[in-house]
Amino acid sequence: MRKTIRSFLSSVIAMLLLVSCSLTGGAADAAVAQATPALPAVVTIELGMLADTSVPFNTVGQVIKYTFSVKNSGTASTPGPIIVTGATCPEIITVGNLDASLDPGETVVCTSSYTITQADLDRGSVTTTAMATVNNVNSNQATTTVATVPPVILKLTKTANPTTYDRAGQTITYTYVITNVGAATLGPAQFTVTDTGIPTPINCGEATATLASNATVTCSATYTTTQADMGVASLSTNATAAGGGAPTSPPVGATVTKSATTVTPSASSSSHTVIEGEWIWQIARCYGVDPNKLAADNKDKIPDPSKIKPGVVLTVNNPGGYSKFYGPPCITFVSHTLQAGDTWTILGQKYSADPTVLQLANATTSLTSTGSVIKLRIPNYSAGTVTTLPTQTKALTLTITANPLTYDQAAQVITFTYVIKNSGTGNLGPAQFTVSGGLLGAAPLNCGDAAASIAPGATITCTSAYVITQEDLTLNSISHQATASGGGAGPSQAASVTINKVTKLLTLTIAANPLTYTQAGQIITFTYAIKNSGSVNLGPSQFTITGGLHGATPINCGDAAATILPGATLTCSASYTITDADLAVPTLSHMVIASGGGAAPSQPASITIAKQ
Structure with a gap:
């Protein structure tokens, strides 16, 4: 008996050791794996917020537009609704796979707007905080701040004459025009200009000047080039205007470029890069070459000489061989304040240009608005040299x-x-x-x-x-x-x-619950599905159901500004209460039509309920 018990215990111990060895390998790992529960699927809502700051916000009444991206960054899908406080969000069925759930990775873009107030301008910014909620799941809180600036009331323009210099001691005259671009009259006051290139402020106009809305006051100052200026390629300074209790104007600049002093060609040919405003005849005059030969030598680059484009590099052969060589710049631009009686002849004399060529070079410019500032393209070296004019094309x-x-x-x-x-x-x-x-x-x-x-x-x-x-x-x-x-x-x-x-088409289907009635006062619920069976969006609009047991009053279906995409449906319901008169007939027929969204009314849809 003792031997039998000892043998049985040995067998049990051996079996336990075998099981232990088996679990040590893959089976043990599988058992552990089966014992570890899987992580639950969760809905995580992520909110991004962006403001459109493509324009400066400086006026009461301006509108800031916001977009909100609501993303399900979790692992489980969720139905709506999607709510962002103060924003309008599209239906979930319009994004992703177009089903009724916001699936992992899907994003819905919502929009809102905010109107700038005076307090926002005074504060200097608008801060907006938002949170999204999808089916009672809250997102992170998003915040964005949009800067505001005081409105521009004073506008300053600054021009230089001449726009080039070639020696020390040359005088540059800067002309400043201050404009009241606000609605209220400014002054009486002393308006001033502060220029980084002029050592002292410049008084502009009388000490008690008054500027009505859109009125201007003009002044000028001179600058004498120095030897140090000959060591740089150009002079550029900024100026601002102040006065009348208005904020300082935005800064404006004017650049004066150092020009070459040589008047003789340096080689038998040279290259010229066309700049904005140049034309073939003026370039030829500038280099002293035959314009027809210049066009022929570069016909591969300018097949039509009347349509020469900036950036084209021309080969100029034998500069100075046809007429006097001047060298670039071939044209300059100047800003001119129109005076009463200005003509192209007077402007030609003022800017040392042939009046006919000057007028042709500025064909779209009118000389009728006295006091306005115009930008003139000056054909250099043209005064007294014009013998023929380029052929004009009509197209x-x-x-x-x-x-x-x-x-x-x-x-x-x-x-x-x-x-x-x-x-x-x-x-x-x-x-x-x-x-x-x-x-x-x-x-x-x-x-x-x-x-x-x-x-x-x-x-x-x-x-x-x-x-x-x-x-x-x-x-x-x-x-x-x-x-x-x-x-x-x-x-x-x-x-x-x-x-x-395009096709605009509505179709309507009806369902009733229940389909039978037995007594007065019983409620029958009719459910309507309005479908966009056309090819374009319908709405935003109020869609309605009309006719049948509802009588003359239409039933509003959906929001007042609902939109139905092609193939999509809009569903709503209405109830009807059985009357004593209904008990006198074996059946009730309910026929209605759907309308809205710019489409013609649908074909009638009907359903019959029976008395039991």
Whole structure:
């Protein structure tokens, strides 16, 4: 007996050792793994906030626009609603996989706006704090601060004459124009200009000057170049204006460039990089070469000499071989305050330029607004040297736009806008400019006045209206192609625009609960599903259900500014109470239609409930 018990115990110990050895390997690890619970799936809401600061905020009434990105950065999906205090959020079904849940990784973008107050301007900033909530789960708190600045009341312009210098002791005259761009009158006061290049403040106007809204006061100061200035490429200083109790104006600058003093060519050929405002004849005059030869030598770079572009590097052969060599700069720009009686002849004398060339170089500039500041392009070295003028080209280009770009029903009006541009080098007109062809029919459209003039680069604009026909509804799109003519130019290259047909369609389905009735006072709940069966968004709008057992009063379905995407539905419900009269009939039929979003009313939908 004792031996049997000893044998049994030995067997048990051996089995336990075998199990222990087995669990030490993979099976033990598996057992441990099975014993470790998996982490639960959680919803984590992450909120990002951004303000649009693309413009300075300096006026009461300006609107700051905010966007909020609400992201599910967790591991579980959650239904809505999505709420960001003060913001408008789209439905969850419009993002991600378009289902009714905010899934992990999906983001919804909400928007809001805030109107600037005087207190915000006085404080110098607007701080906004927000938090998102999705199905009772709160996000982090996001904060953003937008800086505000006092409104600009004084505006300063500063110009230099001349805009180049080539020696010490040369006098530069700076002209300053202070403008009251505010609504209230400033003064009487002494307005002043402080310039970093002038040692003392400059009194501008009388000591008791008054500036009405948009009025100006002008003053000037002189600067004498020094030997030290010859060691730099340019002189640039900033100036500000003050006075009348207004904040100091934003700083403005004017640059005066050191020019080369040499007047003789240094080689048999040289390179010239075209700058903004230069043209082939002026460059030829500057280097003393034949303009036709200069154009021929560079025909691979400028196939059309009338359309020379900044940045092109020209090869100038034999500078000084045709006429006197001057060297760059070939043109300069000056700001000029128009005086009563200014003419191109007077300005030519003032700036040492041939009046005819000066006028051609500034073809889009008018001399009629006395007191205004104009920017003149000065053809250097042209005074007394003009014998022939460049040939002027006459050309028109046309662009067409349509509003709206889609149509969905007969009698809809499409407005076409035509922009005719003088793409040549000479003035066009006075003449009647026209647009012809396409949906305009046989009669051309008069564009602008009967004696309109268009300077090079300038445009004239007109519009026409087209009414959608029943035949247009059988097409998928309509194309409108036209050309422009007038002023001795044209017809232009054809321009076209296409408008596309879209479908606006509502369909309606009804369900009832319950489908039977037994007594007066019983409540029947009707559920309506309005579907956008068309190809474009419908709304924002108030969608309604009309007719049937509801009587004459429409049932509002959804928000007052609901939008239904193509293929999406909007659901709502309404109740009806069974009356004594209903018990006298075996069935009740309920037929209604849906309306809203700019679409025609839906086809009627109906449902019947039976008396038991």
